[in-house]
Amino acid sequence: MPRCEGLMAPKVRPLLLLMLWMLQAPAQLDPANENDGGWQQRGSGAPAAVAEEEHCTIERRADLSYAEFIQHYAFSRPVILLGLTDNSRFRALCSRERLLASFGNNVVRLSTANTYSYQKVDVLFQEYVGQLLHPQDPNSLGNDTLYFFGDNNFTEWASLFRHYIPPPFSLLGTTPAYSFGIAGTGSGVPFHWHGPGFSEVIYGRKRWFLYPPEKTPEFHPNKTTLAWLQDTYPTLTPSTRPLECTVQAGEVLYFPDRWWHATFNLDTSVFISTFLS
Numbered sequence: 001m002p003r004c005e006g007l008m009a010p011k012v013r014p015l016l017l018l019m020l021w022m023l024q025a026p027a028q029l030d031p032a033n034e035n036d037g038g039w040q041q042r043g044s045g046a047p048a049a050v051a052e053e054e055h056c057t058i059e060r061r062a063d064l065s066y067a068e069f070i071q072h073y074a075f076s077r078p079v080i081l082l083g084l085t086d087n088s089r090f091r092a093l094c095s096r097e098r099l100l101a102s103f104g105n106n107v108v109r110l111s112t113a114n115t116y117s118y119q120k121v122d123v124l125f126q127e128y129v130g131q132l133l134h135p136q137d138p139n140s141l142g143n144d145t146l147y148f149f150g151d152n153n154f155t156e157w158a159s160l161f162r163h164y165i166p167p168p169f170s171l172l173g174t175t176p177a178y179s180f181g182i183a184g185t186g187s188g189v190p191f192h193w194h195g196p197g198f199s200e201v202i203y204g205r206k207r208w209f210l211y212p213p214e215k216t217p218e219f220h221p222n223k224t225t226l227a228w229l230q231d232t233y234p235t236l237t238p239s240t241r242p243l244e245c246t247v248q249a250g251e252v253l254y255f256p257d258r259w260w261h262a263t264f265n266l267d268t269s270v271f272i273s274t275f276l277s
């Protein structure tokens with residue numbers, strides 16, 4: 001864990017470090033901290049230090065009209081939507097404590113975090129949260145990393161999902177379907193594509209990388225987004241870089257049909273997609 005080493009290594013000024021730690025500690029340990037819903041790692045489980053992009057290259061639009069959405073984005077480019085819906089009620093229901101209380105004993109189906117997810121594993125939701133929801137191991141492959149996203153049982157989780165307000169924009173001839181997920185810091189899904197849809201961050205931050213359908217990116221389908229970010233991303237020239245941006249809690253990213261995309265959770269993240277197909 002690079003963060004821990006950074007704090008431990010210097011033998012100089014230990015008193016100053018202790019004081020800084022004491023100043024920081026109460027806020028991090030406060031169970032009533034509603035900003036993160038109780039999801040962020042505390043103490044030793046320090047996340048891999050990966051940052052937001054230097055320049056967000058996806059437009060952010062507040063209060064976009066449906067006409068503008070259709071004309072400028074729906075069939076041509078991604079956009080981050082702000083202010084269309086208020087999911088504060090759903091958000092409150094998605095705190096760590098409330099989800100564990102309501103669904104801890106339910107079985108959830110996990111997928112592997114690679115481009116073509118072959119393997120599915122069923123575990124109790126409380127086991128996923130307690131044991132598998134840790135920061136991404138940089139040495140693991142995507143096909144060896146379990147990820148909770150999609151394959152949701154909408155019968156068992158109906159009491160939660162009925163409180164989610166999806167983005168109010170539909171596309172002719174498509175039906176919306178939800179995929180709900182929770183994933184650890186540094187995790188993500190490597191490049192893949194499918195139909196159009198929306199992805200809303202409920203807690204945490206999710207960094208997105210997107211390419212139009214005709215620009216197939218360079219990536220290995222079994223490597224993690226973290227590995228791609230560390231090995232391939234720095235070698236990209238301006239003309240081969242993806243569109244990218246970090247989506248914050250309460251924001252909704254729209255991705256058009258067949259656009260390549262990879263995701264990267266900068267924090268432990270709770271998120272929900274509305275796929276249109």
Ligand SMILES: *[C@@H]1O[C@H](CO)[C@@H](O)[C@H](O)[C@H]1NC(C)=O
Nearest residue numbers: 141142143144220221222223
């Ligand atoms: C994961 O993928 C790698 C490389 O593609 C492969 O060598 C390995 O056997 C795979 N692991 C599993 C568990 O399938």
Ligand SMILES: *[C@@H]1O[C@H](CO)[C@@H](O)[C@H](O)[C@H]1NC(C)=O
Nearest residue numbers: 114118119143144220221222
């Ligand atoms: C990726 O891993 C899967 C098993 O998890 C394996 O069947 C497949 O061949 C691997 N793909 C590549 C390109 O290595």
Ligand SMILES: *[C@@H]1O[C@H](CO)[C@@H](O)[C@H](O)[C@H]1NC(C)=O
Nearest residue numbers: 109151152153154155156157
């Ligand atoms: C969803 O949960 C219900 C109730 O526990 C169960 O009967 C059903 O088989 C589950 N559906 C799937 C697809 O797992």
